[in-house]
Amino acid sequence: MKKEELIHLKIQAAMRENLFPEDQMKYLGMKEGKHWYLVAGEHEVSVDQIEEFENVDYGTEELAE
Numbered sequence: 001m002k003k004e005e006l007i008h009l010k011i012q013a014a015m016r017e018n019l020f021p022e023d024q025m026k027y028l029g030m031k032e033g034k035h036w037y038l039v040a041g042e043h044e045v046s047v048d049q050i051e052e053f054e055n056v057d058y059g060t061e062e063l064a065e
Contacts, residue, residue: 010053023040
């Protein structure tokens, strides 16, 4: 599996779990044979431009602060 596909799958899993709002990252679909995302509501990037993606679990207590 290519690195780009692994990153795409990680992002999709995080999106399914609603770990961040759509205005932070939104999937735009396939263009030019690549998966594209809208980051921070303004930057269109292909998955190969994303170097890494990790879920960070802050816990519900920290998010409420």
